[in-house]
Amino acid sequence: MNSAGGKEPDPRRDLPSVDELLRRTEVASWSEKWGREPVRARIREVLSRAREDLQSGAPAPTTERVLAEILRNLEHDRPSLQTVINGTGVVLHTNLGRAPLAREAARAAASVASSYSSLEYDLEAGTRGDRYSHCAGLIAELTGSEAALVVNNNAAAVSLTINTLARGRDVIVSRGELVEIGGGFRVPEVIERSGAYLKAVGTTNRTRIEDYRRAITPSTGLLLKVHPSNYQVSGFTEETELAELVQLGRSAGLPVMHDQGSGLLLPDLLPDTADPPVGTSVAAEADVITWSGDKLFGGPQAGLIHGRAAIVGELRANPMARAFRVDKMTLAALEWTLRAYRSPELAARSLPALRMIRESADSVRRRAEVALSALSAGAARAVEIVTLRSVLGGGSTPGFDIESAGWRMVEGADAAESFLRDFDPPVIGRIESGAFLLDFRTIGADEQDGVARAVTAWIEHEEISG
Ligand SMILES: *Cc1c(COP(=O)(O)O)cnc(C)c1O
Numbered sequence: 001m002n003s004a005g006g007k008e009p010d011p012r013r014d015l016p017s018v019d020e021l022l023r024r025t026e027v028a029s030w031s032e033k034w035g036r037e038p039v040r041a042r043i044r045e046v047l048s049r050a051r052e053d054l055q056s057g058a059p060a061p062t063t064e065r066v067l068a069e070i071l072r073n074l075e076h077d078r079p080s081l082q083t084v085i086n087g088t089g090v091v092l093h094t095n096l097g098r099a100p101l102a103r104e105a106a107r108a109a110a111s112v113a114s115s116y117s118s119l120e121y122d123l124e125a126g127t128r129g130d131r132y133s134h135c136a137g138l139i140a141e142l143t144g145s146e147a148a149l150v151v152n153n154n155a156a157a158v159s160l161t162i163n164t165l166a167r168g169r170d171v172i173v174s175r176g177e178l179v180e181i182g183g184g185f186r187v188p189e190v191i192e193r194s195g196a197y198l199k200a201v202g203t204t205n206r207t208r209i210e211d212y213r214r215a216i217t218p219s220t221g222l223l224l225k226v227h228p229s230n231y232q233v234s235g236f237t238e239e240t241e242l243a244e245l246v247q248l249g250r251s252a253g254l255p256v257m258h259d260q261g262s263g264l265l266l267p268d269l270l271p272d273t274a275d276p277p278v279g280t281s282v283a284a285e286a287d288v289i290t291w292s293g294d295k296l297f298g299g300p301q302a303g304l305i306h307g308r309a310a311i312v313g314e315l316r317a318n319p320m321a322r323a324f325r326v327d328k329m330t331l332a333a334l335e336w337t338l339r340a341y342r343s344p345e346l347a348a349r350s351l352p353a354l355r356m357i358r359e360s361a362d363s364v365r366r367r368a369e370v371a372l373s374a375l376s377a378g379a380a381r382a383v384e385i386v387t388l389r390s391v392l393g394g395g396s397t398p399g400f401d402i403e404s405a406g407w408r409m410v411e412g413a414d415a416a417e418s419f420l421r422d423f424d425p426p427v428i429g430r431i432e433s434g435a436f437l438l439d440f441r442t443i444g445a446d447e448q449d450g451v452a453r454a455v456t457a458w459i460e461h462e463e464i465s466g
Pocket residue numbers: 153154155156158181182185226227228229259260261262291292293302303394395
């Protein structure tokens with residue numbers, strides 16, 4: 001502006017341009033991940049501060065210094081919620097977001113997220129539509145139930161159902177099922193907070209149908225059966241069959257609910273899991289059944305409710321249903337996932353959680369070996385291939401594990417764990433008996449390079465500092 005035509009060259013011209021900086025590989029990898037515009041904005045800010053410094057007489061910084069300042073700013077601005085590589089071997093890891101979506105389900109969610117959609121619009125009639133229509137029919141079809149409803153998660157599904165069917169009345173549950181599932185979902189508290197009264201029957205290890213029968217009074221509202229999901233009582237045990245409970249409910253004129261939990265729809269695909277299949281609850285004619293969308297089902301976080309049409313109608317009419325309402329991204333991902341279940345073969349191939357659980361131990365081991373061969377000779381010496389046990393997690397199938405394989409690093413296990421956790425992308429493993437372990441069952445084929453890069457960087461870092 002001012003020095004055009006002046007004798008002294010303008011030192012501001014020595015600053016690198018925005019485009020030049022955007023092209024630098026260190027910066028390009030940021031814009032690939034978080035978007036070009038936010039990165040461009042950061043570059044502009046740093047350049048504008050540099051120009052101000054120049055104006056007040058400071059010497060021109062080198063391009064490398066400007067670049068370092070930009071990278072510092074970008075690092076500081078890194079989003080808190082980011083993708084990680086799960087090397088824990090826990091397939092449905094609640095802290096790591098449970099089931100990853102099928103690629104196409106994620107694409108469906110992204111597509112309705114960034115545009116308008118037919119969420120509550122009937123495209124055939126040109127009138128107001130129903131948000132639940134996109135998934136309810138599919139859930140009813142796949143489970144063989146009369147009607148269905150989707151809410152935010154299974155905790156919401158359980159609360160809504162109890163509140164609707166038993167507000168101000170007793171809910172009868174076996175003492176063996178008064179469990180805590182994940183942080184904060186405790187069956188007794190959920191019942192009380194849903195406005196009902198808990199009436200526990202039987203004992204921790206044995207509950208008979210007679211225990212339920214004797215507890216029924218005029219103030220009983222609901223008979224509830226909860227799948228204990230994350231724990232197991234073994235030894236001298238007896239549990240009342242759902243079908244028996246349904247019979248009792250029929251004769252007493254009371255609804256029977258089953259909180260199935262994990263959404264195991266195709267038990268033939270996962271023959272070794274001990275979870276009760278959803279189909280078994282339907283066959284037992286439970287009046288209402290609930291489960292999570294992001295456990296064994298392999299879809300988005302959601303609470304799926306299905307059963308008798310009259311009950312689902314009551315649930316929908318409860319004002320609480322609005323507070324638990326699912327958003328369009330969830331519905332889009334859920335609809336895709338439900339459609340995949342129409343073909344067991346497509347479900348097995350496309351849903352990452354099912355794929356991971358079904359992969360043979362040999363195949364996992366081969367992938368771990370191939371990834372190891374991508375390491376430099378020096379780095380490979382620090383890693384050995386070991387047999388591991390993966391678990392399902394997310395409160396499914398306690399006591400069940402699958403043979404797996406992965407990497408074991410003995411040297412500096414704690415430091416390796418924290419170095420890899422801090423890497424981009426973060427790689428999360430586990431420490432066992434003083435060794436750092438990465439289970440390849442939960443590491444996708446497209447993530448193996450990321451793991452190799454992180455471990456190589458760790459070994460190099462060790463060599464420099466050690
Ligand atoms: C996981 C689980 C829940 C809680 O479901 P969220 O989807 O995490 O809210 C409730 N009941 C059972 C039986 C479960 O397994």
